[in-house]
Amino acid sequence: MVTFRVFRFSPEKDKKPRYVDYNIEDTCGLTVLDALKLIKTDMDPSLSFRHSCRSAICGSCAVSVNGKNMLACNTQVDALGKSRIVIEPLPGYPVINDLVVDFAPFFGQYRSIRPYLVSESQPPEKERIQSVEARKRYDAPAQCIMCAACTTSCPIVWTDDKYLGPAALTKVWRFVADSRDEITDERLAMVNNEYGVWRCHTMFRCAEACPKEIDTTEAIENLRREVLKRAFSRRR
Amino acid sequence: MRKHDVVIVGGGLAGLRAAIETSREVDTAIISKIHPLRSHTGAAQGGIAAALGNETPDSMEEHAFDTVKGADYLCDQDAMEILINEAPKNIYELEHMGVAFSRTPEGKIAQRAFGGHSKPRACYAADWTGHTLLHTLYEQSLRQKMTFYDEWFALSVALVNGTCAGVTALDMKTGRIEAFSAKSVIFTTGGYGRAFKITSNAAANTGDGLGMFLHAGLPLEDMEFVQFHPTGLYQHGILVTEGARGEGGYLLNDKGERFMENYAPEKMELAPRDVISRAMQTEVNEGRGIGGSDFLHIDLRHLGKEKILEKLPQIHTLALDFVGVDAITDPVPIQPTAHYSMGGLPTTIDGNVISDAKNTPVDGLFAAGECACVSVHGANRLGTNSLLDAVVYGKQAGIAARDHAKGTQFVNFPDEHLREVESDVASLLAADGKESAPKLLTNLQNAMTQLCGIYRVKEDLELCIERVKDLLERFQNIGAADKGRIFNTELIDTIQTRNILEFSEVMAVGALAREESRGAHYRTDFPKRDDKDWLKHTMAWMEDGKIRLDYKPVTITKWEPQERKY
Amino acid sequence: MLKQSGFGYYVRKIARTWKETGTLAHIVHRVTGILLVVYLMVHIYVVTQASLNGEGYESILKTFRDPLFAAGELIMIMGGLVHGLNGIRLTLFDMGIGLKHQKAMFWAFMVIAVAIWFVGLAIVWPVIGGG
Ligand SMILES: Cc1cc2nc3c(=O)[nH]c(=O)nc-3n(C[C@H](O)[C@H](O)[C@H](O)COP(=O)(O)OP(=O)(O)OC[C@H]3O[C@@H](n4cnc5c(N)ncnc54)[C@H](O)[C@@H]3O)c2cc1C
Ligand code: SF4
Numbered sequence: 001m002v003t004f005r006v007f008r009f010s011p012e013k014d015k016k017p018r019y020v021d022y023n024i025e026d027t028c029g030l031t032v033l034d035a036l037k038l039i040k041t042d043m044d045p046s047l048s049f050r051h052s053c054r055s056a057i058c059g060s061c062a063v064s065v066n067g068k069n070m071l072a073c074n075t076q077v078d079a080l081g082k083s084r085i086v087i088e089p090l091p092g093y094p095v096i097n098d099l100v101v102d103f104a105p106f107f108g109q110y111r112s113i114r115p116y117l118v119s120e121s122q123p124p125e126k127e128r129i130q131s132v133e134a135r136k137r138y139d140a141p142a143q144c145i146m147c148a149a150c151t152t153s154c155p156i157v158w159t160d161d162k163y164l165g166p167a168a169l170t171k172v173w174r175f176v177a178d179s180r181d182e183i184t185d186e187r188l189a190m191v192n193n194e195y196g197v198w199r200c201h202t203m204f205r206c207a208e209a210c211p212k213e214i215d216t217t218e219a220i221e222n223l224r225r226e227v228l229k230r231a232f233s234r235r236r
Numbered sequence: 237m238r239k240h241d242v243v244i245v246g247g248g249l250a251g252l253r254a255a256i257e258t259s260r261e262v263d264t265a266i267i268s269k270i271h272p273l274r275s276h277t278g279a280a281q282g283g284i285a286a287a288l289g290n291e292t293p294d295s296m297e298e299h300a301f302d303t304v305k306g307a308d309y310l311c312d313q314d315a316m317e318i319l320i321n322e323a324p325k326n327i328y329e330l331e332h333m334g335v336a337f338s339r340t341p342e343g344k345i346a347q348r349a350f351g352g353h354s355k356p357r358a359c360y361a362a363d364w365t366g367h368t369l370l371h372t373l374y375e376q377s378l379r380q381k382m383t384f385y386d387e388w389f390a391l392s393v394a395l396v397n398g399t400c401a402g403v404t405a406l407d408m409k410t411g412r413i414e415a416f417s418a419k420s421v422i423f424t425t426g427g428y429g430r431a432f433k434i435t436s437n438a439a440a441n442t443g444d445g446l447g448m449f450l451h452a453g454l455p456l457e458d459m460e461f462v463q464f465h466p467t468g469l470y471q472h473g474i475l476v477t478e479g480a481r482g483e484g485g486y487l488l489n490d491k492g493e494r495f496m497e498n499y500a501p502e503k504m505e506l507a508p509r510d511v512i513s514r515a516m517q518t519e520v521n522e523g524r525g526i527g528g529s530d531f532l533h534i535d536l537r538h539l540g541k542e543k544i545l546e547k548l549p550q551i552h553t554l555a556l557d558f559v560g561v562d563a564i565t566d567p568v569p570i571q572p573t574a575h576y577s578m579g580g581l582p583t584t585i586d587g588n589v590i591s592d593a594k595n596t597p598v599d600g601l602f603a604a605g606e607c608a609c610v611s612v613h614g615a616n617r618l619g620t621n622s623l624l625d626a627v628v629y630g631k632q633a634g635i636a637a638r639d640h641a642k643g644t645q646f647v648n649f650p651d652e653h654l655r656e657v658e659s660d661v662a663s664l665l666a667a668d669g670k671e672s673a674p675k676l677l678t679n680l681q682n683a684m685t686q687l688c689g690i691y692r693v694k695e696d697l698e699l700c701i702e703r704v705k706d707l708l709e710r711f712q713n714i715g716a717a718d719k720g721r722i723f724n725t726e727l728i729d730t731i732q733t734r735n736i737l738e739f740s741e742v743m744a745v746g747a748l749a750r751e752e753s754r755g756a757h758y759r760t761d762f763p764k765r766d767d768k769d770w771l772k773h774t775m776a777w778m779e780d781g782k783i784r785l786d787y788k789p790v791t792i793t794k795w796e797p798q799e800r801k802y
Numbered sequence: 803m804l805k806q807s808g809f810g811y812y813v814r815k816i817a818r819t820w821k822e823t824g825t826l827a828h829i830v831h832r833v834t835g836i837l838l839v840v841y842l843m844v845h846i847y848v849v850t851q852a853s854l855n856g857e858g859y860e861s862i863l864k865t866f867r868d869p870l871f872a873a874g875e876l877i878m879i880m881g882g883l884v885h886g887l888n889g890i891r892l893t894l895f896d897m898g899i900g901l902k903h904q905k906a907m908f909w910a911f912m913v914i915a916v917a918i919w920f921v922g923l924a925i926v927w928p929v930i931g932g933g
């Protein structure tokens with residue numbers, strides 16, 4: 001039997017969060033998301049959480065499990081090897097209802113960094129040519145599912161809402177690394193400040209939280225070096 | 237009341253592609269019940285089709301023929317030709333927008349072979365093609381001016397004298413319901429595989445658009461055609477790509493036999509999807525499922541660790557994470573999974589919704605993507621043609637909706653419509669009956685899977701309809717445990733369940749009426765295709781709680797029906 | 803909505819996950835950093851005192867020979883080493899070196915810190931303890 005201690009907060013009733021225990025006898029083959037769904041259908045229909053694809057691609061279901069951010073849908077309960085599992089909303093952002101947090105700050109930072117390919121020059125009639133190696137450069141960051149597991153695991157984000165955070169910075173790196181993008185200078189200027197790459201304390205919490213195994217810390221370090229490279233080459 | 241020239245319901249591939257077209261010239265809003273980046277387009281793995289000829293010479297004619305044949309001749313060939321001819325241009329456009337396509341050694345867009353296609357024409361980005369398409373289109377839409385209503389749940393479409401006046405939607409964060417007045421409305425609410433127990437579809441794929449149309453007195457087309465993919469992870473339904481068999485994987489039954497020998501001795505595991513799904517169902521029905529249960533095995537062990545990790549890394553992770561099986565050392569449990577819905581909201585080739593079998597357009601109402609039925613996929617869709625459908629017809633519908641909005645005035649949004657919707661939701665919230673939506677849904681999914689699934693027969697279908705009617709009846713006695721307004725997911729589940737119940741009845745009724753076997757629709761009591769009587773589209777309405785059927789001819793341009801053999 | 807941010811939240815949350823190597827390194831770095839700043843200020847104060855009046859300087863020098871103070875001094879040296887070496891680790895990351903081995907690098911640098919510290923101890927022991 002596994003006890004799920006779930007963070008509950010009903011905005012219309014509660015002033016403070018409550019923790020409620022739910023027991024599930026047989027957790028064989030269950031993911032954390034399955035467990036949440038089971039709790040919702042069989043024990044308490046009022047439990048709220050986000051989910052959709054249940055295959056680790058839509059990025060809806062990130063929660064904090066025993067203090068660590070992960071996707072509920074690709075985490076096997078038995079693999080956690082615990083008889084008590086604490087499930088809480090992602091840290092850092094305001095809670096709307098139970099495990100549902102407000103992503104407004106997350107998508108706000110994302111939108112602020114011009115998260116789209118900019119190429120003002122006339123494209124060819126067919127596809128732009130891009131070598132296999134050039135394509136490989138942004139392969140990892142392009143797989144980000146915007147689940148916010150990384151950004152909400154960052155203690156800097158908890159205390160400073162101006163910091164861009166690892167997800168937005170990784171997105172910047174995705175475009176800087178793409179040979180088709182034409183505003184590299186602008187992008188680097190955007191992150192070359194106290195709310196950008198220099199705010200990172202290199203704790204690796206983000207990279208460790210990422211369910212898609214994207215090295216967000218490396219992305220930030222890559223950006224730092226690009227910023228410095230540009231700065232030095234301009235001096236000369 | 238909110239006012240926008242164009243309101244798009246759905247933020248998936250089709251919705252975003254439409255929005256990019258409309259927002260260039262008219263005020264556009266996107267309503268999406270989940271954040272657009274969470275849409276199920278992101279789950280598409282394999283690729284998006286276009287006869288680019290980057291790997292081997294290819295032509296649009298071949299692509300068109302493959303598609304018609306795949307569709308078992310039920311597609312409208314004029315619409316299908318637009319899809320195929322516009323494909324290359326659209327793919328290049330996507331590349332220019334920033335889609336992370338994989339590349340050939342010369343740096344062109346890489347293409348791979350896919351089931352039913354005679355040439356390698358699936359443009360792909362590793363095994364996350366849908367993900368990069370969705371993200372890129374969302375990114376590009378942020379460059380343009382449009383309003384996003386994220387986590388707003390559309391509830392109804394309002395028609396005034398046959399003209400679309402707008403929609404109503406529930407803001408999940410506050411629980412408030414608002415009217416959206418619009419000159420043009422585009423529905424892109426996506427697939428609806430959640431009517432089945434085992435599906436590759438996401439929890440959000442509940443066919444809300446279909447429910448809204450039925451309530452507005454509009455028809456649905458070809459709803460009986462549902463594609464089952466042979467290899468879904470057992471009990472999860474999550475897709476194991478066709479590539480697993482392409483690389484040499486075996487399908488095994490309880491006795492460890494490669495049972496496809498008995499069904500398709502030549503093609504074995506690489507026979508068409510519908511053939512394999514039917515074979516698997518037969519094995520299970522005859523008690524040769526693993527341990528007498530309802531699943532079979534896909535065995536990749538003989539491929540060796542290296543090949544599995546190199547060619548099928550995603551499948552390896554999925555099997556580990558979701559069924560706890562290491563494909564390197566153990567066979568993976570699988571079963572057929574409801575995958576794609578060919579039918580939907582009927583439209584013209586401009587994406588304009590029609591209200592009858594004579595193609596009478598509904599002023600100001602458009603649809604595109606998986607929820608729509610143009611029909612380009614007929615009785616069976618070919619892999620990689622549906623992302624293409626969402627892009628090409630998303631754009632078509634966007635253009636048509638934009639032009640319509642430019643040349644017309646707002647229709648007054650009927651207040652009484654909003655009040656009706658509000659009182660409906662209020663009564664669902666106040667309901668204190670005994671039934672719960674998840675339980676009704678589970679019952680429905682079991683019924684649909686057992687009685688209206690891969691094999692269909694008159695008696696089963698009649699029973700199925702009876703069950704669905706019964707469930708609809710029981711829905712009247714629903715109860716709400718959560719009375720809150722703010723992010724009430726129980727309420728959302730309840731509304732979604734009602735939508736699924738309603739369109740499921742249409743599926744079963746259409747399947748019972750169609751006395752032939754064509755594409756994905758297989759009747760054991762009518763195992764042959766019947767072009768004389770059944771080369772036509774089903775149109776279905778809900779009138780006073782009953783389903784009324786009518787039929788619409790299939791448009792044929794160049795390709796006369798032939799026997800379909802692979 | 804329920805707020806989940808601020809300094810108090812930071813302290814509570816991080817207290818639950820301090821065992822993660824990257825986080826531990828961060829905490830150690832912060833704590834030693836603060837200690838070093840405090841120490842530096844004391845140091846500057848002492849030096850200033852010394853240059854202002856000679857007598858005070860003498861008495862301060864006496865406290866320096868106090869074993870308790872010596873122990874404190876040793877801890878400070880350790881703090882400096884840890885902070886400095888972890889600083890090198892972070893700089894290496896900035897140069898793109900060792901990102902994939904951050905945990906091993908942290909512990910390796912800590913071992914080096916302890917080693918240097920013992921060597922240092924062996925050198926200064928005659929002066930403070932034995933002398
Ligand atoms: C696992 C899987 C793999 C696939 N692989 C391929 C492939 O390789 N190649 C291929 O061509 N096709 C593939 N398909 C099919 C293809 O992905 C879909 O047909 C296509 O993505 C549908 O796009 P869409 O925009 O119509 O719908 P979706 O992307 O599903 O978007 C639907 C949108 O509607 C919104 N919505 C729904 N209801 C409401 C409501 N009530 N109110 C407000 N908003 C609402 C949702 O929020 C969502 O934004 C695959 C499908 C699956 C399930
Ligand atoms: S980088 Fe990883 S953890 Fe961060 S948002 Fe993207 S997928 Fe999630």
Ligand code: FES
Binds near residue numbers: 059061074
């Ligand atoms: S439900 Fe989509 S990522 Fe978990």
